[in-house]
Amino acid sequence: xxxxxxxxxxxxxxxxxxxxxxxxxxxxxxxxxxxxxxxxxxxxxxxxxxxxxxxxxxxxxxxxxxxxxxxxxxxxxxxxxxxxxxxxxxxxxxxxxxxxxxxxxxxxxxxxxxxxxxxxxxxxxxxxxxxxxxxxxxxxxxxxxxxxxxxxxxxxxxxxxxxxxxxxxxxxxxxxxxxxxxxxxxxxxxxxxxxxxxxxxxxxxxxxxxxxxxxxxxxxxxxxxxxxxxxxxxxxxxxxxxxxxxxxxxxxxxxxxxxxxxxxxxxxxxxxxxxxxxxxxxxxxxxxxxxxxxxxxxxxxxxxxxxxxxxxxxxxxxxxxxxxxxxxxxxxxxxxxxxxxxxxxxxxxxxxxxxxxxxxxxxxxxxxxxxxxxxxxxxxxxxxxxxxxxxxxxxxxxxxxxxxxxxxxxxxxxxxxxxxxxxxxxxxxxxxxxxxxxxxxxxxxxxxxxxxxxxxxxxxxxxxxxxxxxxxxxxxxxxxxxxxxxxxxxxxxxxxxxxxxxxxxxxxxxxxxxxxxxxxxxxxxxxxxxxxxxxxxxxxxxxxxxxxxxxxxxxxxxxxxxxxxxxxxxxxxxxxxxxxxxxxxxxxxxxxxxxxxxxxxxxxxxxxxxxxxxxxxxxxxxxxxxxxxxxxxxxxxxxxxxxxxxxxxxxxxxxxxxxxxxxxxxxxxxxxxxxxxxxxxxxxxxxxxxxxxxxxxxxxxxxxxxxxxxxxxxxxxxxxxxxxxxxxxxxxxxxxxxxxxxxxxxxxxxxxxxxxxxxxxxxxxxxxxxxxx
Amino acid sequence: xxxxxxxxxxxxxxxxxxxxxxxxxxxxxxxxxxxxxxxxxxxxxxxxxxxxxxxxxxxxxxxxxxxxxxxxxxxxxxxxxxxxxxxxxxxxxxxxxxxxxxxxxxxxxxxxxxxxxxxxxx
Numbered sequence: 031x032x033x034x035x036x037x038x039x040x041x042x043x044x045x046x047x048x049x050x051x052x053x054x055x056x057x058x059x060x061x062x063x064x065x066x067x068x069x070x071x072x073x074x075x076x077x078x079x080x081x082x083x084x085x086x087x088x089x090x091x092x093x094x095x096x097x098x099x100x101x102x103x104x105x106x107x108x109x110x111x112x113x114x115x116x117x118x119x120x121x122x123x124x125x126x127x128x129x130x131x132x133x134x135x136x137x138x139x140x141x142x143x144x145x146x147x148x149x150x151x152x153x154x155x156x157x158x159x160x161x162x163x164x165x166x167x168x169x170x171x172x173x174x175x176x177x178x179x180x181x182x183x184x185x186x187x188x189x190x191x192x193x194x195x196x197x198x199x200x201x202x203x204x205x206x207x208x209x210x211x212x213x214x215x216x217x218x219x220x221x222x223x224x225x226x227x228x229x230x231x232x233x234x235x236x237x238x239x240x241x242x243x244x245x246x247x248x249x250x251x252x253x254x255x256x257x258x259x260x261x262x263x264x265x266x267x268x269x270x271x272x273x274x275x276x277x278x279x280x281x282x283x284x285x286x287x288x289x290x291x292x293x294x295x296x297x298x299x300x301x302x303x304x305x306x307x308x309x310x311x312x313x314x315x316x317x318x319x320x321x322x323x324x325x326x327x328x329x330x331x332x333x334x335x336x337x338x339x340x341x342x343x344x345x346x347x348x349x350x351x352x353x354x355x356x357x358x359x360x361x362x363x364x365x366x367x368x369x370x371x372x373x374x375x376x377x378x379x380x381x382x383x384x385x386x387x388x389x390x391x392x393x394x395x396x397x398x399x400x401x402x403x404x405x406x407x408x409x410x411x412x413x414x415x416x417x418x419x420x421x422x423x424x425x426x427x428x429x430x431x432x433x434x435x436x437x438x439x440x441x442x443x444x445x446x447x448x449x450x451x452x453x454x455x456x457x458x459x460x461x462x463x464x465x466x467x468x469x470x471x472x473x474x475x476x477x478x479x480x481x482x483x484x485x486x487x488x489x490x491x492x493x494x495x496x497x498x499x500x501x502x503x504x505x506x507x508x509x510x511x512x513x514x515x516x517x518x519x520x521x522x523x524x525x526x527x528x529x530x531x532x533x534x535x536x537x538x539x540x541x542x543x544x545x546x547x548x549x550x551x552x553x554x555x556x557x558x559x560x561x562x563x564x565x566x567x568x569x570x571x572x573x574x575x576x577x578x579x580x581x582x583x584x585x586x587x588x589x590x591x592x593x594x595x596x597x598x599x600x601x602x603x604x605x606x607x608x609x610x611x612x613x614x615x616x617x618x619x620x621x622x623x624x625x626x627x628x629x630x631x632x633x634x635x636x637x638x639x640x641x642x643x644x645x646x647x648x649x650x651x652x653x654x655x656x657x658x659x660x661x662x663x664x665x666x667x668x669x670x671x672x673x674x675x676x677x678x679x680x681x682x683x684x685x686x687x688x689x690x691x692x693x694x695x696x697x698x699x700x701x702x703x704x705x706x707x708x709x710x711x712x713x714x715x716x717x718x719x720x721x722x723x724x725x726x727x728x729x730x731x732x733x734x735x736x737x738x739x740x741x742x743x744x745x746x747x748x749x750x751x752x753x754x755x756x757x758x759x760x761x762x763x764x765x766x767x768x769x770x771x772x773x774x775x776x777x778x779x780x781x782x783x784x785x786x787x788x789x790x791x792x793x794x795x796x797x798x799x800x801x802x803x
Numbered sequence: 804x805x806x807x808x809x810x811x812x813x814x815x816x817x818x819x820x821x822x823x824x825x826x827x828x829x830x831x832x833x834x835x836x837x838x839x840x841x842x843x844x845x846x847x848x849x850x851x852x853x854x855x856x857x858x859x860x861x862x863x864x865x866x867x868x869x870x871x872x873x874x875x876x877x878x879x880x881x882x883x884x885x886x887x888x889x890x891x892x893x894x895x896x897x898x899x900x901x902x903x904x905x906x907x908x909x910x911x912x913x914x915x916x917x918x919x920x921x922x923x924x925x
Contacts, residue, residue, distance in 0.1 A: 041816045049814075074813070077859045081886055082816045085908040099888075166887055168908035323906045324885075327893045331904075334897050353894060383903055383920040422815070 035086050035168075042086050043135045044422065049075040050131065051491060053098075054124045058494040061117045064109045073102045079127065080165070089167045090142045091130045096165040097150035098123050104157040111157055121495070123150060166323075309340050309367040313391050314375055318360035319384040326355030328384050329362055335378045340368025361388075423481070425521055431478045436766035438471045440785045479520070479668055486564050486571075487515035489528040493535055493562060500539045506546065507557040508539055514564030519571050520668040523645045527573075527665070530638040534575045534661045535560065537635070542579030542659050552656060554578065569667055576660040582653040584610035591616060601750070604716070609750055611651035611659075615639040643796070644781065646672055646689060648744070672767045674784070674794060676760035677741060679724045680731035683760060685784065685794040692742040692751060694759060699738060711753040713742055718753045726779075726800050731757060743797050752801065767794065778802075805831040806922060809851040811842040811868070812884060813860045820909065821855055821884070828915040839863025843871045846879065853880045853918060856901070858892050866896045873900030880921055884909075 053075040060068050076099040083091035098120060105112050123146060130140035154162040316332060318325045329352040336342060344365035347357055368374065372390045379387050442464065449460045490512050501508040519527075543549075543558035550556060563574045588602040591613045597605070615635040642649045647665035666672070666689070674685035675694075695713070702709040702720060710717035720740065724731035740753045765784040774780060779800030780793050808830045812818045815837075822832045834849045836842040838860045846854055854872065858865040869881045883904040885893045893904050903921045905914050 038816055038820055041819060045814055045816045071861070074859050074861060077886070078814050078817075081907045082814060084886075085817070085820060087908075163888055166908065168910065323887065324890055324893070324904075327885075327890050327897070327904060330894045331897050353890070355890070381902070381921050381923055383917040 038086065039134070041422075042082050043131055046079050046082055046091075046131045047128065049079050050124055050128045053079075054121065054128075054495050055491050057117055057121050057124065058498050060112065061114065061498070064105075064112050066106075066109075069102060069106050069109065073099060073106055076102055084165065084167045086134075087168050088130070088134060088140060089165070090140050090147075091127060091134070092167050093165045094123055094127055094130070094143060094147060094150070097147060097154060097162060098127070100154045100162050101150065101157065104154070116153070119149060119153060122146065309369045310392060311343065312366045312368060312372070312375060313389075314364040314366060315388040315390075316362045316364070316379070317386045317388050318357055318362065319386065320360055322360070322384040324355065325357050325360060326353050328382075329353070329355075329357055331382055332362065332379065332385055333364075335382060336364055336366055336375070339370050339374060339378055340366055342366055425525075428478070428482050428521065432482065433768075435471065435475045435478050436768065439475060439766055442468050442471050443786070482521045482668070483518035484521045484524050485516050485518050486524065486573075488524055489531055490515040490562060490564070492528070493531065496532055496535060497539060497560065500536060504540065506539065506543055508543065508560060509557050510535075510560050510562070512562045512564075514566075515562075517564045517566050517571055518667075519665065523647075523665060523668070526641050526645050527663075530641050530663075531562075531573070531575070533634040533638050535562070537661075538575060538577035538579065538659065542577035542581075544580050548580075571665045571667060573663040573665065574660055575663075576658060578658040581655040581657055581659055582611050582614065582651070583655060584653075587611065587613040605750070608650070608652065611653050612639075612649070614651070615649070643798075646687065648689065672765060672782075672784075672794070674763050674765055674792075675741065676763055676786075676792065677723070677739075677754075677756040678758040678760055679727065679756050680729045682727075682729050683786075683790065683792050684723070684727075685763075685765065685792050686741060686743065686754075686797065687781075687794065688762060690744045690797065692744060694739060694741050695753075696737045696739050698736055699755060700735070711740055711742075713751070713753065718742060718751050720753045720755060721801065722755045724757075726754075745798050745801065752797065754797065765792075805829055806852040806924075807831050807833040807849070809834045809836065809842070809845055809849055809854040811836045811839075811845075811855060811860070811865065812857040813837050814857075817857065817884070817907075821914070824909065824911045824914050825918075827911060828918070830918075839865060839868035842868040843875070846872045847875055850876075853882060853922060855882045855884055855905070856896070857884045858889060858896065866892065866899050869896050869901050870899040882918060882921065 053072055056068050056072040056075065060072065076095050080092050080095035080099055083089075083095055101116065101120060105116070126141070126143050126146055130143070133140040151162050314336065318328050318332075322328050330349075333342070333345065333349060333352060342364060344363070345352070346363040351357070352362065366375070370378070372392070375390050376387060379385060445467070446461075446464045449457060449464055452460055493512060494510055497508050497510040538560045539558070543560075544552065544554075546556045549558065559578045561574065561576045563576070565572050584605075584607040587610050588597070588605060591597045592599060592602055594616075596616050597613070615638070639649045642663050642665070645665065647663055650662040650664070651659065652662070653659040672685075673688040675688055675691050677684055677686060693713075695711070697711055699709060699720070699722075702711060703717070704710065705717075709720040711720050712718075723729070734757070738755055738757065739759050740755055741759070742751060742753050745752045763786070765786070767782045767784055770777075770780060770783055774783070779796050781796040782794045783791055784794065785791050808825050810818050810821045810825070810832055812821065818835050818837075822835070825832050830853075833851055834845045836845045840863045842854070842856065842865070843863070856865040856869055860868075865883060869883070872879050872881055877900070879900075881896075881901045883893050883896045883901045884907065885896075885904050886907040893901075896904070903917055905917050
């Protein structure tokens with residue numbers, strides 16, 4: 031019977047992806063400082079991916095994850111094994127695993143990645159001294175029948191293939207008892223019984239696969255056994271607690287196990303006993319089910335159960351062999367001094383799965399049969415189930431919720447407007463209802479928003495890896511410090527920010543940080559530093575990306591922009607340094623002498639600025655020559671609600687994002703001074719170029735003489751601040767922003783739309799783009 | 804009355820799978836925990852008939868959690884969820900008091916067979 035695994039696929043993809051991302055993070059962290067906690071965490075991630083993939087039947091993923099687990103486990107034993115090459119290898123394994131999971135997500139067969147697998151296996155061999163174990167994979171129905179599973183891998187009943195594991199020499203390390211008188215006496219006794227037991231083994235060897243139904247071989251009574259002194263178990267074991275631990279891989283080659291049997295029959299006694307030496311002796315014969323996957327553990331469990339009943343005087347195969355799974359045909363023979371009687375022995379084993387009690391016989395006559403306590407299960411249980419639960423929700427669903435709540439808010443505002451024109455008598459009831467609705471919707475909106483909040487670590491977690499790769503490629507040393515990544519932002523903003531952040535990091539490492547020799551000459555440490563600092567300031571999140579590199583040269587930036595005709599000489603002359611730095615965000619302006627394949631040339635910065643502004647944020651650049659550069663992103667917590675200044679030109683109403691509004695003033699356009707064609711508005715200590723909104727938008731407006739309002743707005747690097755002439759300032763409003771759909775989104779200068787309470791749609795203007803369009 | 808089960812695993816994927824297996828076998832999954840710490844808390848709170856316990860988990864391993872659960876209730880039935888290669892860890896868990904174990908990747912019938920056996924239902 032196979033399980034239908036397809037319903038777990040989504041969960042597999044999301045959870046495996048998370049584990050792999052975390053694995054990559056750990057790897058980068060590990061290279062800096064190999065702490066035990068990081069190695070343990072990596073092991074968990076690899077182990078989880080292996081477990082999930084094998085359950086899903088994704089063999090290639092499970093195998094790769096298994097090798098990673100092997101290697102990390104080796105590092106866990108000895109952290110000195112970790113070197114840069116191993117980190118590289120593990121990183122590429124993590125990348126390949128991620129790609130494989132993506133392939134599965136796209137309903138494709140994941141790449142088998144045979145060369146990488148071979149590399150990893152080779153590394154496992156060199157690090158651990160033995161070949162990696164085979165990976166077991168479930169046969170499930172979710173898969174398209176692709177490659178047939180490798181031999182032994184798909185068969186649930188197949189034993190672990192320990193190919194290459196050197197068979198542990200028979201008779202080797204069970205020797206705790208070795209040399210003692212008790213051991214040698216027991217040795218001869220068990221040898222003779224082993225000979226007699228042999229026919230029994232032969233008789234059952236053909237029954238492999240079926241459960242053993244009856245007693246096949248009743249063992250000779252243990253009265254034949256020589257008496258031995260058990261008063262001092264320590265004499266047999268050495269100090270208590272010095273019992274050997276086996277970490278040997280499962281060795282399941284029956285042939286070698288049988289060979290080992292004859293050579294290594296040892297008597298082991300259990301230390302943990304409280305039975306008096308006078309307790310009657312029982313001979314118990316058991317068989318571990320042939321379908322048992324880990325017979326060693328199963329046998330150990332049996333041993334443990336029986337040990338609690340009394341004194342174990344004989345165990346064959348000996349404990350070390352049992353634990354290693356070397357149990358010929360699954361048969362175990364136990365001699366036990368106990369007062370619990372046959373019923374007690376049967377009871378102790380009754381609840382152990384995959385074990386058949388072949389026979390229980392008394393070795394000494396007249397055992398007093400005592401009552402045994404069965405495993406007590408408390409039946410009176412508390413019925414309360416107060417477990418708190420979390421669910422995973424797809425991001426699209428959250429988007430839908432938000433969108434719908436936005437519509438609800440708009441509809442509520444519309445209702446309120448309608449209420450205003452209702453007859454006086456019916457107004458209070460309606461207004462009360464609308465008020466109640468408004469409160470509920472607002473509350474719902476807050477809840478939906480909080481569900482969308484996601485820690486910034488979602489995207490900053492990728493930076494260390496990127497920094498490492500960049501630094502290695504540029505042969506530079508970089509220390510990346512990220513703080514405040516736990517601060518939360520709307521998921522929609524986060525998604526947009528991933529690339530800009532990466533680009534800014536690249537800029538810092540590629541252009542900001544100097545080459546090591548240059549840094550040394552400037553009396554800086556060879557290792558460059560990039561700080562990514564996230565903090566919260568009221569309703570904004572501020573991200574600083576700061577390097578301690580060479581800094582930007584405002585004069586060069588101005589010269590470059592001038593040369594390309596992007597600014598006038600006049601503008602360049604009065605441009606402040608911090609505005610000059612923003613020139614790097616204009617297409618084509620960059621002072622980097624060399625074009626590298628890493629960050630290109632000025633291409634990305636304009637995209638960075640555009641994206642940051644499209645989510646309602648701003649970008650600032652501070653730089654000091656020789657000291658470094660700091661990019662500052664100021665972001666709203668959420669995109670969905672924006673504060674607008676509503677303005678009117680002619681009959682039309684437009685929204686201007688308050689974040690970009692510097693101030694408002696009134697002036698008579700006719701009285702303004704002019705430079706060439708452009709009117710100039712005095713503002714602060716300077717003059718701002720004036721633009722008439724009706725002209726920019728092509729809206730018919732009735733020219734009115736005299737004073738009219740101006741809105742002073744932030745422009746971009748090329749334009750600086752500008753003054754927009756409008757007809758009326760209508761006031762501020764908090765609105766739900768809706769994205770534009772085709773073809774409106776293609777119009778430059780519009781960043782979104784909203785609907786006012788009156789039902790009137792209002793476009794939100796992107797002034798810098800409007801000016802350059 | 805259906806036996807009450809607590810499922811402990813750090814992967815939601817595994818928890819869901821195990822839950823479905825138990826549901827198909829007529830058990831009632833009364834709680835879940837994602838790490839050893841939570842497991843001990845949930846155990847004390849829910850007193851389940853049976854607890855399935857992953858071994859490799861953050862904060863507190865399944866072995867440590869098993870040890871604490873057995874300390875709190877020596878008759879607690881804890882089934883370890885293991886994988887090939889974890890033999891020595893499972894043995895450690897058995898020393899700590901685990902009743903039995905199941906091996907990943909799980910097959911529903913194997914899991915139910917072990918569980919029913921351990922609970923004395925088979």
